Amino acid sequence: MSAPIRDAHARTGRPLVLDADGTLLRTDMLVETFWAGLGSRPGATLAATARHIRHPARLKAALAEIAPLRTDLLPVEPEVAALAAAARAEGREVALASASDRALVEPLAAWHGVDRAFASDGDTNLKAAAKADALAAAYGEGGFDYAGDARADRAVWAKSHGAIVVGNRPAAARLRAEGRDVTEIAGGWRPLDLLRAMRPHQWVKNVLLLLPVIAAHDFALPTLLLVLVGMAGFSAAASAIYLVNDLLDLEADRLHPKKRLRPFASGAVPLTAGMAAAAALAALAFAIGALLGPAFLGVLVLYMALSLAYSLRLKRMRWIDIATLAALYTLRVVAGAAASGVEASFFMLVFIFPVFLTLGCVKRLTELTLATSDAPLPGRGYGRPDREDLLNVSVLGMVGALVIFFAYSLSAQGRALYPDSWILWLALAPIAWWLFRMVRLGWYGKQDYDPIVFALKDKRGIGLLLITLSLMFYAAGLWEQWFAAWRG
Template sequence: MDDTGTFMKTESKPLVLDVDGTFLKTDLLFETFWAGLGQAPIATIRAVFAHLTDPARLKARLVDLTEIRTDLMPVNEGVADAVAAAKAEGREVVLASASNAALVKRLAADHGLSPRVFASSETQNLKGRRKAAALVEAYGEAGFDYAGNDTVDREVWSHANAALVVGDTASAKLLEGQGKPVTRIAGGWSPRGVLKALRPHQWVKNVLLFVPVLAAHDFTLSTLISDLFGMLAFSFAASSIYVVNDLLDLEADRLHVKKKHRPFASGAVPISVGMAAGAGVGAAALVIAAILSPAFLAVIVGYMILSLAYSLKLKRLRWIDIAVLAGLYTIRVVAGAYASGVEVSGYLLAFIFPAFLTLGCVKRLTEVTLAHGDERLPGRGYGKPDRPDLLNVAILGMVGALVSFFLYSFTDQAVALYPTQWLVWAALIPIAWWLIRMVRLGYYGKQDHDPIVFAMKDKRGLGILMIAIALLFQAAGLWEQWVSAALN
């Protein structure tokens, strides 16, 4: 397309398209790598270490290890328009890629392009000069138009009749300066997309680190600051895992009505950029944790390992995934105790775990309720027929949490912290009300997929929780202390 928005006609010369970052808004090597980690993690890691210096063989090995759907991969809209225009003119549209030939041929068939492709074999990585030589041999000097997106494509553009440049402004200017006909097509990514991939809205879940402080009534400035840094570390750690989870779930997300718009699944952010961002925030989390305390560092490392295990395998196992979800939430409470130096009661953990077991069931209830059919959800072990069982487990978790809370009220610690015992029992009413409400909303599919994020936005639910907290503060005599302190 020229500056007026019209695609330039170049007789009947074929239009040759690079694949990674040009025709596709993703990279087939990284796609197979992450699919391999999800489908055959040990073999994939071995392949990477064995063939790290031999890209062609590595690409071939990853293709052998994985099953991926190229038809679901995001296509650059501007390039798709160029393809449609070329087809309308009767021109051949050919894929030429450094990716493995098996995938490139499959991709060409998916989109009705020429069955003739130029791609890497197990022994040759078709990139840069090698790709240029192959195309010149096939079509002659200036016998084709070429679409690319990277400086390595300059080797090919120099032999092409015309250049279609996706997102690479520097190359476009250079080619224009050389007198080459250039069509510019939008490409690239934005920092906003990376931020979205880190899911900062999910950081609200890490307020759970303040639960031990709240339970112990320790509101000193040093304690709160330590917990804030702990929350920051956990937020960074969680974001690194969200990146990994999204990269492992690319195909499942593309099949999902909402998740297909996520940055990596939609191609809005390149996988390589996501990998760098995930590694960066993960490293920041570990540094902050190490500064706080060795114990907190150990907890956050354990959280990251368990989260990785969940992303790789455990989330696909029925019931185990819900138990792990509850464990990951409970770990946040333990982390809050280590970050602040406040002791956490065993009864508090006995209340927290079944409560979050209930919320884990609520998460799955919401997903299966909103599903369109009875088949199991992609990447999950549940389907709509599992709703009754999920409801039963949610109720069991709720009962377990309430019983644990009630038993806690008789402990020496509770008696010391909450002199007015009957108000502690009264607080059970809004707590039970909130849990029942969450289960009900999940059962009817009336909340977001993450119950904690939903809870932090749910005004009515927050009001119910505030009633429970107000009753507990009254039972502890905190209102009188604060009023007295304010008056004095």
């Protein structure tokens, strides 16, 4: 806590009253319970929201009952917590006054050692004037200092003595203009953190949309431009789903050694900002989908629906989650075909699915290897004892992909596209080496939590993939054509 704040309140015995949402906490418990409820009991959550949307106190009570929160995990504003600690050290009473339901506020107050708690109770929504009246009745007008952050806190500041304003400069300026004793705490959030929550580094996975074009040897500029537009649409759709996934996974992320630092889990970005950004990105994705035609739009909608199902339920189901991950990667390839108008061959889709199945197992292997205990992963259906089963499935996927690739080299379509089909057999070596390397690194926990992102940054792995592509281009006679065109 800064010296001016400490000095301003060390000389008074007045109680210090803290708002919870947006003040002591860098989050909002009503929004937290809504998303926790969507993740655990979506039907009950949506029904309660529709039933009580016009009665905030009842809605808060209903959601708190549907999805109780681990209040000990909720992110705290450090400077406000330090202010409360300093007040307790001076012998002052510290109270918590929140519009959230008492089922959440009371455990929160107990966890932070607060002396007294004021909260909504299912009938009264303790906000604005209602909160001001309750505090004035308890301490008298001007008998307490109050820390808040929102427009609704104006009524409370009007009946307090000292005003602590968190992350609301206009409110602080207005109170100073009225001659009030104001202490300001910066609070707030950075747009850069919201961009981080969108995970732009994951957009690299959308290079998978290029696979149909590469397989069909169609490198015409108009075709590539269509695929690039499709990649932009899938990037927007994926970011929207990432935001929703993080909102649904708040508690699990806070229990994770690395994911607890994500913008929503850590409180760096308000949940409402994430909700607005997700809606805007989804709208952008649908607009791009409509521009590219009904086939691409249909694949995009299916991808987003399956991603949402994965976030809500499927990722908690053993083996189903890995199959779903493989399906989501495969849909990107189908989307590339739909965007460009190039046909995605049956053999290609049958080949890449076991490849992605292997990578899905690698993702879980990495998480389990890096886990600190044998307990199931938060929000997942696997524990460290499942590593060998995952290894076995990943090896089956790897062998299946190699067998299918060999069968493709003998097919009529394969021989038509690759006249020197025997060279495809040589390409089996770098493909096998690359898959084996990915599984091995996952087993030893030596790669990123997302194997696709890792693969696209791994220099050795990229080298193996480039060798594979070079051999395939040679089998197709493309190097000869390009060299002749360059010489001519």
